[in-house]
Amino acid sequence: MxxxxxxxxxxxxxxxxxxGAKNEALQILCAVLLTPEKVTINNIPDIIDINKLLTLLENLGVKIQKNAPGSYSFQADDVNVGYLETEGFKKEGGSLRGSIMIVGPLLARFGKGYIPKPGGDKIGRRRLDTHFEGFINLGAKFRYNREDHFYGVEAPKGLKGANMLLDEASVTGTANIVMAAVLAKGKTTVYNAACEPYLQQLCKMLNSMGAKITGVGSNLLTIEGVESLGGCEHRILxxxxxxxxxxxxxxxxxxxxxxxxxxxxxxxxxxxxxxxxxxxxxxxxxxxxxxxxxxxxxxxxxxxxxxxxxxxxxxxxxxxxxxxxxxxxxxxxxxxxxxxxxxxxxxxxxxxxxxxxxxxxxxxxxxxxxxxxxxxxxxxxxxxxxxxxxxxxxxxxxxxxxxxxxxxxxxxxxxxxxxxxxxxxxxxxxxxxxxxx
Incomplete structure (x- = not known):
C-alpha cells in the first residue's frame, strides 16, 4: 500500500x-455484453476501478484489444456465462460496485445474471432494490443467497416490456434496467429515470447500436425492444x-x-x-x-x-x-x-x-x-x-x-x-x- x-x-x-469519466465508463463497458459484434470505446480512464472491470469482462470471455492509450475494442461473441457461478467471480465481482451493471446486459442476452454483493466506497447504505425490482417488472425471477450474499435473476424465456415507476432515480439502477429492456419483447417505459449526462451517453451509444430509446435526457424513458444490437464506436465524456x-x-x-x-x-x-x-x-x-x-x-x-x-x-x-x-x-x-x-x-x-x-x-x-x-x-x-x-x-x-x-x-x-x-x-x-x- x-x-x-x-x-x-x-x-x-x-x-x-x-x-474520461469513471461513472460513464462503468456503464459503457458493461454494455459491450449486449452484442456479439465489435465495440470500440475511446477515452477510457486508466484507474483501478475501471481496470478491475476490464479484468472481469476478460474473465467472462470478452475479447479485449488495446488500440491506443484509453482506446479499446471489445467483442463479446463467446461469453462464458458459467464463470458467473465460480468462486473467482464472487471475489472479483464483490470488489467493485460497478460490477452490478453486468447483470442487466447478461439477463437480456443470456437469460440470467448473477452478482455478489458489490463493494465500493463505504459512504453509507447503498441499496440495490431499484435494480432488481426493475428486472422483476421485466419478468425475471429473483433469488438471493443470504449465506454468501449472492444475487441472481433469471428469465429463460426472455424479458417482456413493462411500465415502471422507479422508487428512486438511481443512475446505476436506471442504466441496468435500460440495458435489460433494449432486448426485451415490447415496449418499456421507465418513469423517475435518472437523466445524468453519463446515462444519456449510454442511451446514445445503445441507440447507435440499434436500440430504440426515446426521452433521453428526461426522467421518462421509452424503450422499444429489438431483436439484437450491433457494434459501434463511442467516446466517453x-x-x-x-x-x-x-x-x-x-x-x-x-x-x-x-x-x-x-x-x-x-x-x-x-x-x-x-x-x-x-x-x-x-x-x-x-x-x-x-x-x-x-x-x-x-x-x-x-x-x-x-x-x-x-x-x-x-x-x-x-x-x-x-x-x-x-x-x-x-x-x-x-x-x-x-x-x-x-x-x-x-x-x-x-x-x-x-x-x-x-x-x-x-x-x-x-x-x-x-x-x-x-x-x-x-x-x-x-x-x-x-x-x-x-x-x-x-x-x-x-x-x-x-x-x-x-x-x-x-x-x-x-x-x-x-x-x-x-x-x-x-x-x-x-x-x-x-x-x-
Whole structure:
C-alpha cells in the first residue's frame, strides 16, 4: 500500500486535461455484453476501478484489444456465462460496485445474471432494490443467497416490456434496467429515470447500436425492444467530478489553472455552484480558466441574506460526488456555508481530519456540516491522514496541497480508484507530491 508525501503551500500554474469519466465508463463497458459484434470505446480512464472491470469482462470471455492509450475494442461473441457461478467471480465481482451493471446486459442476452454483493466506497447504505425490482417488472425471477450474499435473476424465456415507476432515480439502477429492456419483447417505459449526462451517453451509444430509446435526457424513458444490437464506436465524456476537483484545487492553492476540454454543456450547475463560493471561472471555448485568487474568495449569501446551503440532488441538481470538494474549498473562503449531504450518511465523516488541520467545521449530524471559512487568515496545518473513500481522498489531497508543511496521505489506493496518474499530472503543474510505495 502506497502513501503520498505532499509539500503544501505551493502555487500551481498551467493546464490540466480531465480524464474520461469513471461513472460513464462503468456503464459503457458493461454494455459491450449486449452484442456479439465489435465495440470500440475511446477515452477510457486508466484507474483501478475501471481496470478491475476490464479484468472481469476478460474473465467472462470478452475479447479485449488495446488500440491506443484509453482506446479499446471489445467483442463479446463467446461469453462464458458459467464463470458467473465460480468462486473467482464472487471475489472479483464483490470488489467493485460497478460490477452490478453486468447483470442487466447478461439477463437480456443470456437469460440470467448473477452478482455478489458489490463493494465500493463505504459512504453509507447503498441499496440495490431499484435494480432488481426493475428486472422483476421485466419478468425475471429473483433469488438471493443470504449465506454468501449472492444475487441472481433469471428469465429463460426472455424479458417482456413493462411500465415502471422507479422508487428512486438511481443512475446505476436506471442504466441496468435500460440495458435489460433494449432486448426485451415490447415496449418499456421507465418513469423517475435518472437523466445524468453519463446515462444519456449510454442511451446514445445503445441507440447507435440499434436500440430504440426515446426521452433521453428526461426522467421518462421509452424503450422499444429489438431483436439484437450491433457494434459501434463511442467516446466517453470528460469526468465532471475531476473537473470540479481541479476547480477546488485552483482556488485553495491560489493557482492560475486552465482545465482543458471540459464539455461545458454537460457540466450542469457545477460551475455556478463554485461561483456561489466566490470562485471566478471563465469559459474560454470549451476550457475553464481559473485565475489566481490572490485576494481569496467570498461565499455568497442567499437573496434574503441567510447562510448559503449547498446540497446534493439527482441530476440536474448538484452531484453528491462533489460535496466533499465544496466542503474543503469552503474552509478557506470568506463566510460560512451549510453542506447538506442528503444521499449518503457516512460521507461527511472525513471532516475530523480537516478539523485536525485547523479547519472550522461543525458536524451537525451525519448529513449536515457548517463550515466557517478562514479567509486564508489561518493556513491549514500539515498532518498525517488516511483516505476513507475516493472523493474524501481527493478532498484531503487538496487540503494537503494548500496546507503549511509536509502532509502524508495513507491508503492512496482509494484515490487511485478514481483518479488517473494523479501525482504525475499534479507535478506537471508544479505540485510537490511524491508517491512512496
Amino acid at each position: 502506497g502513501i503520498f508525501k505532499i509539500e503544501g503551500g505551493i502555487r500551481l500554474k498551467g493546464e490540466i486535461t480531465p480524464q 470528460p469526468d465532471m467530478i475531476e473537473i470540479g476537483s481541479w476547480i477546488g484545487l485552483a482556488a485553495m492553492t491560489k493557482s492560475e489553472i486552465t482545465i482543458k476540454d471540459v464539455s461545458w454543456d454537460n457540466l450542469g450547475v457545477i460551475p455556478n455552484t463554485f461561483r456561489k463560493l466566490g470562485i471566478t471561472l471563465e469559459r474560454r471555448g470549451d476550457d475553464i480558466y481559473i485565475p489566481s485568487h490572490v485576494d481569496g474568495y467570498e461565499i455568497k449569501t442567499d437573496i434574503d441574506g441567510s447562510i448559503l446551503t449547498v446540497a446534493d440532488a439527482p441530476w440536474p441538481g448538484f452531484t453528491p460526488d462533489l460535496l466533499s470538494i465544496v466542503l474543503v474549498v469552503a474552509t478557506q473562503a470568506k463566510g460560512d456555508v451549510l453542506i447538506h449531504q442528503k444521499m449518503f450518511e457516512s460521507r461527511l465523516f472525513f471532516v475530523d481530519k480537516l478539523i485536525d488541520m485547523g479547519a472550522k467545521i461543525m458536524l451537525c449530524d451525519p448529513h449536515r456540516a457548517v463550515v466557517m471559512g478562514h479567509d486564508f487568515q489561518s493556513q491549514l496545518k500539515a498532518t498525517t491522514m488516511s483516505s476513507p473513500d475516493i472523493r474524501a481522498g481527493i478532498s484531503l489531497l487538496i487540503a494537503a496541497l494548500s496546507a503549511k508543511g509536509t502532509s502524508t496521505i495513507q491508503n492512496i489506493e482509494q484515490i487511485d480508484r478514481g483518479y488517473e496518474r494523479i501525482d504525475e499530472r499534479l507535478r506537471a503543474i508544479g505540485a510537490n507530491i511524491v508517491r512512496v510505495e
